[in-house]
Amino acid sequence: MASNLHICKNNQKSQKIVVVIVPFLAQGHLNQLLQLSCLIASYNNIKVHYVSTKTHNLQAKLRVINSFDSFSKIHFHEFPTPSFISPNPNPNSRIKFPSHLQSSFESSSYLRNPVKRLIQTLSSKYQRVVIINDSLMGSVVQDFVSVPNAEAYTFHSVSAFTLLLFIWERKKRPFLIDSEMLIDLPSLEGCFSPEFEKLMKREYECMKFNSGKIYNTCRVMESPFLDLLLKEVTNNNEKQWALGPFNPVTFPKNGPNTKSHTCLLWLDKQEPNSVILVSFGTTTSFSDEQIKEIAIGLEQSEQKFIWVLRDADKGNVFTKDSSRKIELPKGFEERVKEKGILVRDWAPQLEILSHCSTGGFLSHCGWNSCMESVSMGVPIAAWPMHSDQPRNAVLITKILKIGIVVREWANRNELVKSNVVKKCVEKLMASKGGDEMRNKAKYLSVEIRKSVAEGGIKRIELDSFISHITR
Numbered sequence: 017m018a019s020n021l022h023i024c025k026n027n028q029k030s031q032k033i034v035v036v037i038v039p040f041l042a043q044g045h046l047n048q049l050l051q052l053s054c055l056i057a058s059y060n061n062i063k064v065h066y067v068s069t070k071t072h073n074l075q076a077k078l079r080v081i082n083s084f085d086s087f088s089k090i091h092f093h094e095f096p097t098p099s100f101i102s103p104n105p106n107p108n109s110r111i112k113f114p115s116h117l118q119s120s121f122e123s124s125s126y127l128r129n130p131v132k133r134l135i136q137t138l139s140s141k142y143q144r145v146v147i148i149n150d151s152l153m154g155s156v157v158q159d160f161v162s163v164p165n166a167e168a169y170t171f172h173s174v175s176a177f178t179l180l181l182f183i184w185e186r187k188k189r190p191f192l193i194d195s196e197m198l199i200d201l202p203s204l205e206g207c208f209s210p211e212f213e214k215l216m217k218r219e220y221e222c223m224k225f226n227s228g229k230i231y232n233t234c235r236v237m238e239s240p241f242l243d244l245l246l247k248e249v250t251n252n253n254e255k256q257w258a259l260g261p262f263n264p265v266t267f268p269k270n271g272p273n274t275k276s277h278t279c280l281l282w283l284d285k286q287e288p289n290s291v292i293l294v295s296f297g298t299t300t301s302f303s304d305e306q307i308k309e310i311a312i313g314l315e316q317s318e319q320k321f322i323w324v325l326r327d328a329d330k331g332n333v334f335t336k337d338s339s340r341k342i343e344l345p346k347g348f349e350e351r352v353k354e355k356g357i358l359v360r361d362w363a364p365q366l367e368i369l370s371h372c373s374t375g376g377f378l379s380h381c382g383w384n385s386c387m388e389s390v391s392m393g394v395p396i397a398a399w400p401m402h403s404d405q406p407r408n409a410v411l412i413t414k415i416l417k418i419g420i421v422v423r424e425w426a427n428r429n430e431l432v433k434s435n436v437v438k439k440c441v442e443k444l445m446a447s448k449g450g451d452e453m454r455n456k457a458k459y460l461s462v463e464i465r466k467s468v469a470e471g472g473i474k475r476i477e478l479d480s481f482i483s484h485i486t487r
């Protein structure tokens with residue numbers, strides 16, 4: 017991956033460093049850091065250690081779209097944690113924040129001692145130990161401060177826009193961008209559980225000893241917000257890099273799922289831009305009532321669809337398939353069999369988005385889904401559920417203007433009726449031939465591809481990060 021010039025320049029120095037990657041134990045965070053591990057390992061002679069549990073390593077490896085030769089060079093550590101059985105996601109709960117993220121925190125705390133021992137062992141063998149930890153794993157790596165040749169960098173898995181708003185909110189600053197007031201921002205109410213907020217605060221406290229920040233975003237999508245984030249840095253030694261997107265941006269020809277999943281074969285037979293992908297990531301569980309409304313709305317829209325009908329992941333108990341029996345309207349599957357495909361297990365989301373027949377994405381606006389959709393030039397119908405998603409939805413629909421709103425955050429406790437689903441699906445898919453929204457999405461995807469190519473801004477930032485850690 018690295019330029020030859022760069023490899024020669026740093027060949028000697030990079031022998032002397034080792035990188036330890038510490039992801040947060042939840043699907044939305046595992047693969048981004050696995051992709052970053054591959055990127056770093058693709059630079060000559062940089063050894064990368066990826067620290068997790070057996071279950072989460074399995075989950076990450078099975079679900080990653082691996083387009084890197086360097087994957088085999090990563091050293092995986094599987095540290096034991098007690099099995100926390102989190103309660104089943106409650107699809108009827110008003111607060112949609114998933115309880116399993118809470119148990120991910122509980123599991124994570126058991127990694128602190130083994131991670132400490134690993135850092136100490138590596139510190140005696142290498143001149144520098146570079147730790148890259150998820151922003152939710154600050155407390156797990158905090159003992160690095162007692163190791164003189166170790167330094168840590170915080171990895172932020174969310175958008176720069178969301179992060180900036182969180183920081184401003186904490187500092188009680190007005191939301192001013194280019195002297196314009198950002199209005200109608202969704203409130204934080206309903207985004208997190210109070211326990212999770214407390215845990216996040218604890219983790220953010222641990223960040224203050226870190227040497228820099230890595231953002232899972234790119235200048236193509238978020239340049240103004242990245243510049244504003246730079247201004248928030250209080251510690252002058254702290255450096256920042258935007259190294260996203262981490263998903264492959266071109267169709268992964270030899271990817272694990274390519275052409276093997278029925279929905280991809282079905283997509284091959286459809287018209288360009290004619291299919292909408294409906295998927296809500298790994299943390300959403302809908303009530304039966306809401307699922308019925310979506311089903312009726314999709315059917316009445318008469319649009320072609322791929323609907324990933326799965327429940328939220330469950331804590332550190334990794335199940336490939338959802339065990340809940342989800343009720344659909346009577347006769348639905350038979351009636352829509354020419355129009356749509358239901359996927360009840362892990363869907364090849366990136367391959368679906370990159371397929372030319374896919375023309376829209378009905379999404380919860382998890383940040384990975386946003387980056388993947390934008391990378392593939394697919395406009396989004398935004399239906400946020402919790403966490404950073406309401407703000408991502410604003411970025412997508414109001415700032416980047418590549419999507420439409422399904423349901424305003426203020427109405428989050430109301431059932432979204434089938435007529436609303438129908439209307440939104442029709443509206444998103446109406447622009448098959450190209451309109452402003454679709455053209456803008458295509459434009460951004462082209463720019464993102466340029467940014468990851470040789471000489472592009474992402475490659476420049478990545479080279480700069482590698483130069484810094486191998487200095």
Ligand SMILES: O=c1ccn([C@@H]2O[C@H](COP(=O)(O)OP(=O)(O)O[C@H]3O[C@H](CO)[C@@H](O)[C@H](O)[C@H]3O)[C@@H](O)[C@H]2O)c(=O)[nH]1
Nearest residue numbers: 044173297298299362363365366382383384385403404405
């Ligand atoms: O059947 C599936 C379901 C998901 N995915 C992939 O799984 C990831 C899902 O990530 P994301 O879209 O971010 O959703 P969540 O799983 O909900 O992610 C959590 O983590 C994100 C990053 O911190 C946050 O932005 C979200 O709010 C939080 O819910 C994406 O890469 C998808 O492509 C599949 O490939 N197939």
